[in-house]
Structure formats: C-alpha cells, structure tokens
Amino acid sequence: MLVRDPHARAQVIANANQILTDIAAALSTDLPQSDEAFRFLSWDIGLTRAAAGVHPKESLLAASVFFRAAFSVLSKRLQGDSETDRLLRHVVNTLEQSVSIRIREAATSYAGFLLSKVHEAHVAERGRIARELHDRIGQSLSVAHRQAELSVMYRTTDPAKAIAKMERTQEAIREAMWRLRQLTSDLHPLEPIQSLEKALLAHLETIGAEDLRAELVVNGDEVWATPAISEECLLILSEGIRNALSHGKPSAISIRVDIAPHELRASVADDGRGFDVNRPSDRHSLGLASIQERAALLGGMVTISSEVGRGTRIDLAVPLPGSVDEPG
Template identity: 35%
Template sequence: MVYGNDALRRTAAEVLERRRQPILAAYRQRLAAATDDLGGVADLVDSYTTQADVLVRETVVEIGRETTDPLSAPPPTAPAEGVDLHPRECFRAVVALADILLADALEQLCGRPDQGAILALVADALTRTTLTRLLDASSRYAAGLMNEVHQAQIAERSLIARELHDRLGHSLSAAYRNLEAHELAQERHGGDVDRRVVIARESLHDAVGYLRVLIADLRLSQPLGSLDEALANFLSTVETGETRLHTEINGDESWVPPEVLDEVFLVVREALRNAVAHAGARVIHAVVDITPHELRATVVDDGVGFDLAAERDGSGLRAMAERAAAVGGRLAVRAAGRQGVSVELVVPLLAVGAGAGR
C-alpha cells in the first residue's frame, strides 16, 4: 500500500485530472475498434465511455483521500443508464481503461525523480476504485438475475394456479355440490343417508378448502409489505383452541428483498399451520430475527412431536425445504419424541442492495 505525502497526492491527482479527456478519447477509440461485445455499437461505446469518465473522476478523488482504509470508502455512484454488463465484460472494460490510463500516466511522468511514487499512488487508487466498482457491478448483476428468476417463478405459479382453479377446482366443487344435493334428496324422501356419502362429501369439502389455500399461495406474487402484518392476518384466521401462540419479529424488514420475504412468510406460515393442526401443543413460539447479513426464523412448539424419519419425504416438509433452497437458505427440522418440534429457517442476505426493491 502506497501512502505518499500531500504533495505527491496532489501531483498525482493533477496529472490524472489534466489527462482525463485524452485518456477517455483513447479509451473510446479502443472500444470503437473492438469487434466483440465490448464495442462496435455507438450507444454502448457512449455508455462505456461515460462510465469510464465516472471511474477516472472517482480515482482522482480516491488519490486525494487522507485514509487508505478500504472499509471507509464511500459507495460507488449510480451507473450510467443503458449499461448492463456481465461481470466478466465489466472486468474486461476496466482492464482496458486501466491499461490506457497507466500507460498515459507513465508517459507524462517520464523523467521525473518521483515518477515511481506518483505512478504507484495512481495505480493504488485506481485498483481500490475499480475493485469497488466491480463488486458493485457483480452484486447488481446477481440481483438482476435473482429478479428474473423470481418473475419467471411468478409467471409459472400464476399459470399453475389458473389451471388448478379452472380444472381441478371446478371438478371438486361440482362433485361436492352433487353429493350435497344427493344428501338433501335422500333426507326429503325420508331415507337414510349412506355414511360413506357423508364422509366423501366432508373429504371433498376439506379438499376444496386446501385447494383454495394452495391457489392463494401460488398467487402470492406481490410483495408482502410487512411480514409482521402478514403473520398477524394469518393468525387472525386460525382456530388455536387452548394453544397459546406467540410471534416476534426483530430487525428491519427492509434489509430483506421482497421475493425472499414472500418465501419466508410461506415457510413460517406452513410451520405454524402444522404446529397448530398436529402438535397438540400448549405453546407455540415463532421468532424471526433479521440482520443485514442473515434472516433466521424459528417455530418451536411443546407438542407431541413426530417421527422425523417417517415424515422427512412428506409434501409439507419437502415444500418448505424447496422454498428455503429457492432463496439460497436452508431448513432444519428437529423432532425429539414427545418433546415438541423445532423448525429453523436460515437465509443469508446480501448487504449490498438489500432492500433496494422496497
């Protein structure tokens, strides 16, 4: 790491600022002459050159900073509109700019006794600035891909929801109404209703109810807005009997991308629904802890538990695990005899860009 004194920093910054336009002109020429995806298109050349200008200006500022601690570096400015480079192409563009910039600085400083020290200051500032910019580009590219995947999932889930509603939902509802009409007809004629018909009708009623919940889950395409409110709304519809149910959310929900928050809600809701329906618990605790780098949600009950080995491949647990994996998280389920069940969801969060879509 080269620190340099104030005079050297001033000289390095002045040289780079004075040569900024010739450097950008040489960079534009190299882009225009490129035959691959880095150049050859006028709009892209303009956009890349604008980005290079920002990068050179940031390097000038970086040279003049008194501290060289990378943790104290300010965030990069917003990228120019129209540039959406893959991180690999972004790296190639930065390397091309650095090559031109350092060669120009070397030529301008030729013969000076302090040439090496000044050039080292320029190279050091350029390295730190470009690494920050590359990290930002990589984070934005990853966020863009994640958003595309999320939009594809929304479209697919909406299609499945429509098919379930229009085909299966219609058939189940028709069968339920026919069985209900059959029971009424039997009662009007004073006949006994076959118990098997009653059981079939009740089963269809439950199936229609489960199908409606499934369709509502599949159509959950808009951001929740608030995990706390969503859980409260869900709990207001649940019959808990004598079971005491406590929920707690700690941390700032804006740190969590909307698509991640959706999946967290669905996993926590399923865990709560299972606990209420099957655990026979006195108390159920649901806690969500959010930090800038991690979300951790736990649902714990003091109920009867279950055989985890026998239920591991059940559709409910499998769906929860798949939702966790879809957002880069992991699900852990612990069930020890009659000592209750613990469900834990852990999702890593990117500090850079977290909450940007809120």
C-alpha cells in the first residue's frame, strides 16, 4: 500500500537511507547513534499517513519487512570470525534501535494528528449546537416575540385579532419547547420535511406581519433534493427571512427557489433598510454567519448583497447529488 503512493514511497526510501546511515556510523564509532534529523522525517511520515487514513499497522509491517531484508543482507556480508560476530550483533542492535525510534516518533505524530481531529470535531459540534440554538429555537422565540407585540398593539383596537396573535404566540412558544427537546435528544429533526414549498408557506404564515407583502415562488421537482438538503435550505431561507424582518424592516419580501437535477438555487430579497456589506460588524452578524456556515456544510455557496436604503438580497446555491456525473 505504501509503495504504490509516490510520496509515501519517497518517504520509505528516505527513511531507509537514514537507517543505513545510522548503521554505517555505528560501525565506525562502535556506538549506536541516530542523527536528530530523523525526527522531522518521522513526524512527516506520521502526519502524512494519519491524514491519508493509513493505519499504523502498515508502518509496522513496513518496518518488519525492512528489518528482515536489511538483516539478511548484512548478515551475509559480515559472516566470519568472532569479531565479525560481535559486529553483527552490534549491527542488529543498531538496526533495531534505529527502526524502533522512528516508529515511536511516527506513532506520536499519528496520535497527535488524531487528537487534533478530535478537538476539531468538538469545536465543530459546539458550532453546530450554536447554530441549532440560534436558527431553530431563536427563530421560534423571535416569532413569539413578534406575535406578542402585535397582540398588545391590537388589544384595544381589535380584541379578536389580539387574541389570535396571542394564540400564535403560544404556538411559537410550544414550537420552541419542542425544538429544545429535539436539541437535547439528537439535534436532528424527528421527521424530514415533506415539502420545502409548504414549509416555507407555513413559516411565512407564522410571521403574521400584517403590513408585509410576501411572495414565494418554487420551481422544479422537490424530489431532486434530499430531505436533509431541503431541511437545511429551509433553515437558511427562514434565517434570511428573519434577518430581513428583524433588521431591515421591509415592506415587501420575495423568496424564490429553483430546483434542477444538479443544483438548488434560492434567494431572499427585501426592500428594507439594507446595510453596508463592507462593515464587518454588519456582514458578520450571527444570523448571516450561520447562513454561510450552513451553506458551506452542504458544499454550497451564499452571496449577500445589500445597499443602505435599498434592501438586501441573499442568494444560495447548493449542489444536489445528481450534480456528480456517474460513469457509463
């Protein structure tokens, strides 16, 4: 396995040369020794093989093969009198020491790489939990807050509407509690959404902004997008809508989704306040950062364009499984 890869083969040859150099040096000084330069190569080998998913047993096998091959050649060259036997024992000891210290260094490097990957996984998991809290629970609480505000506003002028808004507040709070239970169990939806279009319509209905003109257009066959991709796209678009209502104060918002066999494209555009995309404090708000992170996890891309006083537009492009050409 190692010799088939050009880089790994070069590492094996360099390692063998260093070991044979150790043996030559030991024969001239009568002391086992290794140049400290071996550490750099050993660490490089450990990291490279860990990153490539090569199991440590491959390194042990390579060391065993090299030891047997080298010992076979050296023993034939050094057969003879008692002095030769002494030298042979010395060579064997040096060979074993030179090989084993390299294996230890490479193993340490390998373990360090794996620990680093575990740490990265923990950081990624914390980021995912933050996104789930913000996108799912935060979204429901934001809707509840908005409905409660509307209920207070209509309390004296339209009591019936105020009651309806309070009922929607309760629904949003129940949804937040349900999503919190989801998060504490497995952080994934219990059931995949059946229709992205219906889910977006339901989300727009829960917003309940009386003075907002909302338009939704969905083109293409939703079966081309897996339930997992549809779920993530729903969260991205919902967050885009939430950001528009929370920060842009628009009078109109337009959501468009175009689904093709190879790609899903979507956009959220509003006529609100807009913002300066060159200001990091604006562009990297928690909501927009979450949108970009979720798109990246899907292998997709988000483009955010905005201008103060002229609204904001979020464009999403996500590759679908059909975008990979199958042979034959």
